[in-house]
Amino acid sequence: MARMLKEMVGLVTGGASGLGRATVDRLVRNGVKTVMFDLPSSGGAEESAKIHKENCVFCPGDVTSPEDVQKALDICQEKWGKLNVLVNCAGIGIAKKTFSSARNQVHSLDDFDQVLNVNVCGTFNVIRLAARIMANGEMGPDFERGVIINTASVAAFEGQIGQAAYSASKGAIVGMTLPIARDLSSCGIRVMTIAPGLFETPLLGKLPAKVKEELGKQSPFPNRLGNPDEYAHLVQTIIENQMLNGEVIRLDAAIRMQP
Template identity: 70%
Template structure:
């Protein structure tokens, strides 16, 4: 058996949540390495601006919501009509809240609609993108490595060590971890691989707005390296997963050995 290297050059990718943070770093790395990308994010995002910077021949922005079948289908149609196919899907879209299950000091319950919203976007939205992407990838001709596509999802270390106030977020990320293997098994007959990355603390817009001192303190929670992760380190792992065919049905923690405290 001779391993054929699969560089990302020439591939067509869909990245959800692609206008900022981990998603944006992924879009930029894929384009830099010769992939053409459909960037999917909310209409209120910087998607249009980011796509212009990267060049319309390399990247096109499709506004929409991951929970909408129509919106995701429209983005996939653009991938097909503009670039001819879909090889890779990276799910970076997600939301989070910080609410206690029951706040005894304020005598306040966790609003159920907020819990449902986080699960709807993070779990149902991710699954919606997976199922529609798989349908399109299955139309691909089999590659030289007998493969039709790769799907990469984003969980979090919160799936394992959720902190106070993270019941909804941890439940949603735990669900993404839990569905990785069964979906990989489901799609194995289509020659499609499915992987999940569980990042630790990364320098994203969510943490980027914090004072430098606070960010440094957060970074020191990781044994080594004692810093926040760089979004391009996430994107680098995305590229590695695309290139290494034996990575399938697994969750990779990308966290500097951090184990979150309560």
Template identity: 60%
Template sequence: MCSLRLVLGMVGLVTGGASGLGRATVERLVQQGACAVILDLPSSDGHTLAASLGERCTFAPADVTSEADVRSAVELARQRFGKLDLAVNCAGIAVAVKTYNFKKDVPHSLEDFTRVITVNIAGTFNVIRLAVGEMGKNEPDADGHRGCIINTASVAAYDGQVGQAAYSASKGGIVGMTLPIARDLAPMGIRVVTIAPGLFATPLLAGLPEKVQSFLARQVPFPSRLGDPAEFAHLVTSLAENPMINGEVIRLDGAIRMQP
């Protein structure tokens, strides 16, 4: 029987890695003995974070929707650390707009809808398609395993709320492409898994009033609090280490089911 793989010694590329769930993932990878490439926008805190984490971390300023940017980030992983074992897609954006505002007689902006779809779905796919080319060069282990892709969807893919048409559609797209991409990449020994987080204490939620944060936390059955990004990062490393988890979407949400 095959033993579990270890994050120790892996090289991971994390999009949206300068903040929120991505930052927690980068920090845990480095703490567990892996190397990490932070892929985030040039305006992010990527440089500062990479410097604080030491020589096993570096920053690749990039837009996930740019082929050239992502190719450069993958090349940086190879040049700096010699390989790429893991790609974690945390980059994403959201808008909160109803399909039609009847009070103002204004429809949802098609530009905003398209932008969310482009960043969240096409950006995720862009990273996958370019990262796996580098992973395919890795020497396989006894199982034929060469690498792992971990995507970030959301419970909004299943429980989309009012005003979340664009965001829910984008996260549903990530859920929907998990299995077919896992099947596409199976012959090369590359796994694909998606995490669908619930309510987490990310910078987005941290900007809300304390009263609102407390209200949201109470909606979570158990534990009745916002998720800690470190818990997301823990699941990422667990998935990276367990070779039998493939083609699956895992809800990480304290059993919440979002109301309209």
């Protein structure tokens, strides 16, 4: 039976732009009171005001900081009294070869560590703190207390040249989906991961239209880049369908990345 989103409370990391911004917008439109969590430099205050002045609150912070994340979770509890939904969209990426023969240069260990710290440790940091609040919340009529949705990438399965750090981080998110779902099952909390393909996000938005069109043609069907709201739509579906748990869903128009 589909769950009603109205009256739920959510937290979306990386919520000020791209997939996160689309998710916040869709959740709020469907009645979910939402905290948009993103870096202070993200412009989140302006973006949250555009969505809804009362039901969307921006909280600046870093996913790798327990104090920042707790501050966002406190807003959920103090303003609306609970937390039902967590969507992790915050993440970074770099493009560097493990070893570049042309430059005689090895991959920086600091760069590798930073990507894993933000994408993996940051995601887990938010999950562990949010899970405590969800687990102590009231159980719904369907015996559920919360839903956690993480963001991986098709790079977790088909990483391209220069994506060692990014693919490792997204592969880790894929790998921890099932064990965390099992960890939290007794608390009535579901855990899912979405692995998007090529989407029209700010990162790709800076590219010329012709380049974006060519990228979109790599997808068998539909022959285009994904719309961020299509990601958000899947988030909504996962929340509504209780049988979705402990799994990774590719949202990629059947693309298989070339080297």
